[in-house]
Amino acid sequence: MGLADYHVPEFDPVAADEATVTTDHCRFTVLTPRLLRLEYDPDGEFEDRPTQTVWYRDQPVPDFEVTRVDGRLEIHTDHLRLRYDVGERFNSDSLSITLTGFEETYHYGDEEDNLGGTTRTLDGVDGKTDLQNGLLARDGWTVLDDSDSLVFDDGWVTPRDAADEYEDLYFFGFGHDYLGALRAYTDIAGDVPMIPRWALGNWWSRYWHYTQDELRDVMTGFRDRELPLSVCVIDMDWHVVDNPNHDGWTGWTWNRDLFPDPEGFVDWLHESGLQTTLNLHPAEGVHSHESQYRAMAEHMGIDPNTGKPVEFDASDIEFLRGYFDHVIDPMEDEEGIDFWWIDWQQWRESPEMEGLDPLWALNHLHALDRTRDGRRPFILSRWADVGNHRYQIGFSGDTVITWDSLAFQPYLTSAASNVQFGWWSHDIGGHFGGTGDPDSFGELYARWTQFGAFSPINRIHTSKMPYVDKRPWTFGGDVADALEDALVRRHELVPYLYTMAWRNHDRAEPLIQPLYYHHPEQDAAYNRPNEYYFGSELLVTPHDRERGDDTNLSRRPVWLPEGEWYDFESGDRYTGGFHTRYGDLEDVPVYAKAGAIVPLDGEPGFGDVDTPETLRILTFPGADNTFELYEDDGTTQDYQDDEYAITELSSHWEDDWLAFEIGPVRGATEHVPDGRSYELCVRGVDDAVEVTVDGAASHAESYDPVTRTLTVAVEDVDPGEQVTIYLDGDGPLAAETDWRRRQLEDLLWHFEMPAGAKPPLSTHAEQFCRGERADLDWLGNFAAALSHPQLRAIVETLVDVGVERIDHADTERLVLWNEDRRTDVTYQFAAYDQWGVPIDREGESRRGTAPSYELIDLAEFETFDWELTLNYDDLVTISEAGEGHDPTQE
Structure with a gap:
């Protein structure tokens, strides 16, 4: 029978002859002036079929020149100069590409300073994890190796019939035009599909053995409290779990004990304005206890009376066709399921076809299957490598409920844009672990939800833990207020978000963009892992650490690019550079650029994202x-x-x-x-x-x-x-604002200190803010009434000097700043050997006036331990310490 027509994309994989330059063993294709395909085959056999990653090589032919002199081939475009010694295999001597005007040359085998990509899953990750490489690098070039990907032949993939030495590389030489590189990538790999509008609202998800009445009550609870939702996720236990054939993770048949009328329940969700998805674990195939078994067995030529299971096989076209015709499509057409959560956690290689990842096969076909009736490709699934931007959205996996997990997710989300995978859906609030108590967990959950409101997809999720309940109304006080505000804000943002979804589809501009996309020559932009542009108008740097015991506020160092910025909520004006922000649970660090225009839904409601x-x-x-x-x-x-x-x-x-x-x-x-x-x-x-x-x-x-x-x-x-x-x-239209005064007032309201000391402290601080005095000597009069963290918070509010420890990528770093170049702030960095003796080699230790900006990469120091101190006018000393690089472990 074969796959259906809608399961086979319209490829355009053969480049124009005019774009190719061929030798006996190599073929070079000039796809753009900055993007080259490099193929080597000892037999001179080259690949024109589409691969799992690259579908569209027939691009407009750019201008370029070719010269062949004394056995050397050179290709010149407006931006690149390729040199190749004809007849040689690719190696560092035979192949080089120079980025003209960028002063960088790539030699085959070089490793670039890659800016990171994403990862398959965060299952079980508590904090950070390694990321795969992305398509962007600070060096200005990257190489995408497509040699091992499968190729499409007659609608489905098959291994290449190529020599072991065959190489198929794509060289991206875009310098610091990062968005240009992403546009070129989608030109050859396919656009990011347009997100359905309803996907941009709030999602409710919980792994729980809900009955349909219980789940209806949860949805009604949101509606009655005017808390907006757009998607109801039905996790694992919707289907029969207890069965005689396997462990129950795979299932296709409704559990009628929990859902006696699933069709009626789904109809009720739709009438309430909600879309729905079911969680799938397809690995066990279709067994005899399933309602779809007879049709699926007969399709595969199995006698249903034998009870022989229909095994999952991603390489078998007949199985895949039957999977959709007899299992998936009827549940959509007859029971109203809107899309699927593909929760594949099993093997990465298909035994029946070398190189075929079943997760990729499921993502590819499920996304295309939705198009059979004119809908947009849309799934919730895990990342299955480069090219997966065509199959959004991503399920990042089962994270641990900790502050470290929250702190990593903004960085992961922004780095994923480097492979155009801009639509991550995280388990907001975390999947398992934690305490569940309203106080400590409540603060973490509120901060996670605030991040969720300013992330690609806001899907609140919980594992099957009886004492962790994320319904907002089970909390009280400022936690409940923060949760409700975040959920309402998310639905207000839908018009803005939907426009950004269109820009991502139409212009290849991700919703979430690292700061270095727009400020590539600023070193600080590469060292703000938890700051990102949120569309074209906003910059977000979410609170991801708990409130301090002494300040009762969260601390968030912020770097703003040059220019004027406005607090999204308060309207306070900021100028570019570093500052340190302190805030309670009402505080959400979102900045609007000068002149920003942000369209919002003026009347957000439950089940309404129209x-x-x-x-x-x-x-x-x-x-x-x-x-x-x-x-x-x-x-x-x-x-x-x-x-x-x-x-x-x-x-x-x-x-x-x-x-x-x-x-x-x-x-x-x-x-x-x-x-x-x-x-x-x-x-x-x-x-x-x-x-x-x-x-x-x-x-x-x-x-x-x-x-x-x-x-x-x-x-x-x-x-x-x-x-x-x-x-x-009558005069200047912009209001005179001073964020420092407002933040100082917030600090004093939240500090536990003698109330009588607060008014005079505020008076002195006001004088400092007005420029009536430049020193901080007066703060010494209050030192006895203030704790060390409180002193630090006051100083960091009044002067833009500070230090931050960053540990999100492969290396641990310290960032120091002294925006006003104050001479009364000094610092000392010391490294120690294994006996605790300071190391005095050049560069290992440093001291003096705090620099206006400095990055200390701790991996560069061959030391056992390190310590940094920052001294504010002898009033308060900040100390950071940690373990250094142990040279004996190399």
Whole structure:
């Protein structure tokens, strides 16, 4: 029978002859001026079929020159110069590529300074783990080795019939144009599919033996409390577990004791506005106790009366076709299952086909199977290597409930963009372990959920642990408030997120972007593992450490790129550089760039992620900007120009006025509500503003002095109309703000110290903030009333000097900064030998005035231990210490 047509992509794998340069044993393909394919085969046999990774080699042929002189072949493009000694195997002497203008040369076999990619799973990981290499490197070049991947032949994969020496390499020489490299990669490997709109809301997931009534009660609990959800995940126990044939992880038949009416329950979810998925562990195949067994056995030529199991075989086209025709598709068509959570944790190699990873086969075919009725490819599954960006979204695995696990996930998420795998779904709150108590676990869960709200997919999940309950209403106080605020904020962000999903599909720009994408020449951008751009307008650096005992606040060092930035919630203005942020559970460190435009759902609700009737547009002072809001029907696969709508939002900023334009809508206006209401919220401005509106019959104004937000509301705007809102100020429109004063007040409110000492301390600090004094001597008068962490917090608030220990990648690092180059802050770094004696070799120890910026890579020191101290004007000393590199272990 073979695979269905919709299981076979439309490949375009053969490059134009004009793009290839061939010798007896090598073929070079110029895919772009910065991307080359390098093939070596001793028999001169080269591969034109699509591989698991690369599908589209027929790219526009760029300009290039070829010279052959004295046995040397050279290929010159506008950006690369390849040199190859004809007749030689690839080696460091025979093959080199120079990045012209970037001053880097690659010799075959060189190792690049790779910026990391992602990993298959976080199962059982407590904290960090190693990542596979990505497509980007600080050297400016990377090599993707595609030699061992399978090739497609007649719709399904097969091993290559190639010599052992055969090599198939792709050289990316993009310098620091990181986004350019990602665009070129998707050009040859396929676009990132468009995410369904409903996937961007909050998900509820728990591994638990729910009955359908219990799960209905959980969903109703969210709805009754006006906590938005868009997806209900039904984990393992939806199917029959106790059976005579295997351990129960695999299952295809509803457990009617728990779900007596699964079709009715799924209908109820849909009526409530929720999508649903079922957890799958397909490894055991289909056994005789399953309701689908007879049809599947007959399909495979097995007599059902024998009870012989239908074994899982990812290499067998007939099995795969039957798997979808008789197991998967009927559950979608007849029972309403929207998509599948493929929880493959078994073998990585198929015994029947060398090199075939069953996880890859499941991801590939499940994603394509959804397209049979015009829906978008969409699954929840684990990473199965480069090329998996076509099969989003990723399930990162069963993490341990610890602060270290939370701290690693922002870094993992941003690094995954380096292989275009930008849609990770983590177990928000962790999978197993932890304590479950409302206090210590509650704080961790709240911080994890805040990160989830500003991550690709926000899927709250818990393992089968009776004393860990993540329903928000089981907590109280500030934990419950933080959880509820994060869930509402996530649904408010859906219009913004959906536009970013379109940009990822259309322009290959991931939602989550490491800072070095946009600031590649700034060393600090490479050493902020837990900071990332969240779309085009925002920068996020989530709190991932618990509150200090003395400060009752979380500490978060932040580096902002050059320019003006605004706190997303408070409207406080920051300038680029380092500062240290302290915050309680209300504090979510999200920064908007000057001029940022962020469209929000003005009325987020349970089970509702449709295009909003009321669009709230949050914008900030400081710069001109344009934002194209993307809207469509949210589910269909095709994206023709006449099938989606674009609403252009633009601002023109001057010091004392702002002109903001909305619309008119371009394209398929049926996707935009008739008579939409708009709320323009300008945050970080004074209230002495005159407002005029063109294009609307009337408008309303209000001002929030806490967040310094002026809101202008217009109603009943036709999609074809344009609305222009003018703000005129008596003077500068941007409000005068001082985040230091606000943070100092927060510190004093949260400190346990004599209340009588707080007013005079605040007075002295105010004088310092106003520039009336430059020294910190006055702080010594309060030293007896303050603990060491409290003193540190005050000093770090008032002056931008600090140190942070980073341990997220392969090496452990210390970052020091002294933004104002203060001479009253000194530091000392000492390394010690195995007897505890300081090492005085050049570079091993250093001391003096704290540098404006310094990175200390601890792996560079051949030492046993190290210690760093940072002294603020003899008032407070910060100490960091740890184990160094042991040279005897080499």
